[in-house]
Amino acid sequence: MSLDRRAGAPAAPLAGVRVVDFSRLLPGAFCTLLLSDLGAEVIKVEHPRGGDGLRGAAPFTHTGESGAHVVLDRGKRSITLDLKSDDGVRIARALIGTGDVVVESFRPGTFDRLGLGWTWSSEHAPRVVLASISAYGARGPESTRSGHDLNALAVAGVLSLTGSPSPTGGQSADVLSGALAAVGIVAALREREQTGTGRHVDAALADAASATVVLAAAQYRASGHAPAPGGPLVGGLACYGTYACADGRHLAVGALEPVLFTRVCTVLGRPDLADSQYDPTAQSDLRQVLAEQFGTRSRDAWVEQFAGVDAAVTPVLDVGEAWARVESSGRTVVPADLVDGTEIAVPGDFVHLLGAGSRPATAAPALGGDTVAVLAELGYSSADVERLRRDEVV
Numbered sequence: 001m002s003l004d005r006r007a008g009a010p011a012a013p014l015a016g017v018r019v020v021d022f023s024r025l026l027p028g029a030f031c032t033l034l035l036s037d038l039g040a041e042v043i044k045v046e047h048p049r050g051g052d053g054l055r056g057a058a059p060f061t062h063t064g065e066s067g068a069h070v071v072l073d074r075g076k077r078s079i080t081l082d083l084k085s086d087d088g089v090r091i092a093r094a095l096i097g098t099g100d101v102v103v104e105s106f107r108p109g110t111f112d113r114l115g116l117g118w119t120w121s122s123e124h125a126p127r128v129v130l131a132s133i134s135a136y137g138a139r140g141p142e143s144t145r146s147g148h149d150l151n152a153l154a155v156a157g158v159l160s161l162t163g164s165p166s167p168t169g170g171q172s173a174d175v176l177s178g179a180l181a182a183v184g185i186v187a188a189l190r191e192r193e194q195t196g197t198g199r200h201v202d203a204a205l206a207d208a209a210s211a212t213v214v215l216a217a218a219q220y221r222a223s224g225h226a227p228a229p230g231g232p233l234v235g236g237l238a239c240y241g242t243y244a245c246a247d248g249r250h251l252a253v254g255a256l257e258p259v260l261f262t263r264v265c266t267v268l269g270r271p272d273l274a275d276s277q278y279d280p281t282a283q284s285d286l287r288q289v290l291a292e293q294f295g296t297r298s299r300d301a302w303v304e305q306f307a308g309v310d311a312a313v314t315p316v317l318d319v320g321e322a323w324a325r326v327e328s329s330g331r332t333v334v335p336a337d338l339v340d341g342t343e344i345a346v347p348g349d350f351v352h353l354l355g356a357g358s359r360p361a362t363a364a365p366a367l368g369g370d371t372v373a374v375l376a377e378l379g380y381s382s383a384d385v386e387r388l389r390r391d392e393v394v
Helices: 025-037 065-074 086-097 118-123 149-155 171-193 205-211 213-221 234-235 257-269 271-276 281-294 299-306 320-330 371-377 382-390
Strands: 018-021 041-046 078-080 101-104 127-133 200-204 240-243 250-254 311-315 333-337 343-347
Touching: 018 025, 018 086, 025 041, 025 065, 025 101, 025 127, 025 171, 041 086, 065 343, 078 371, 086 118, 086 257, 118 127, 127 171, 149 171, 149 205, 171 200, 171 205, 200 205, 205 213, 234 240, 240 281, 250 299, 257 271, 271 281, 299 311, 320 333, 371 382
Parallel strands: 018 041, 018 101, 041 078, 101 127, 127 200
Antiparallel strands: 240 250, 250 311, 333 343
């Protein structure tokens, strides 16, 4: 069945693919959001009491829904299951058997102990692609350790490069691990077309964080020395950094190429500075001169000054300003419905396949809102559902 927005449009790329999502929090939710936006049907399996922790993440909309839940779970279905019960495991197995993809983010080994992991699915649901997302991966001495985005950035060397090892503004390891899991899933689905069998995709936050410092790792392998804080792209080059303006707001200057930095220097009225762009002995003085120059006007005054000049100079926006920019550009914005029918604009459609069909945005599901319907699809009667509710399985 086509899931596109426009009558007669081509089907979304993953239309007809069913994803059973046992994951929790941002990495798994972002992975299945990408798959959903590409047309897959995502059934979110949650604990009957409380569900995914995203549902409790403040702030909340006027309808009482978590903003994180509205953004990350839109377009998905929700079923509640207690996976510690025999009935819950039986239902989960039946559901997996109807799916193409399973996503889970338990600590490695847990999904197998529940009787739902690769050991079981490879035998009983061999066409299913299983994606496991964890802090340090499914194998190795660190596999069973707990960890979050910050820990992944720490062990991957990311925080060591900033000069101030503190949390970053975005959850890059969380999001990238989910995105890499989605890439692995799509590749495994393609492989299944040839082999008829699924594959176990192993995605780790630490691996994702390592991918963000691939250039620094290349420097280390080439020289044998770990890059010190303040490398060329982390404040080491004056032409590539942020500068405070007169009003306390900032500009980002990414003028790596000589032609771009020459334009920056021309706008500043200091074309003589261009010759010092890559001189290692001049960086401190060059940075000081640039800081003094940018400190003479407000951020927006500089934005106006650089308007029409292709110099890779942009304002450092707060999240509200950044969202206004995204909305005006029309990229990565989709409509979503709240439970009262209110439509709001939310981030989405992060992967752009020009000319392909896409799935219409819908509301994020209420906890267990699709339990009855999904159980009916699996052959459970109304009486069965009532018994499962009495036993607190669903």
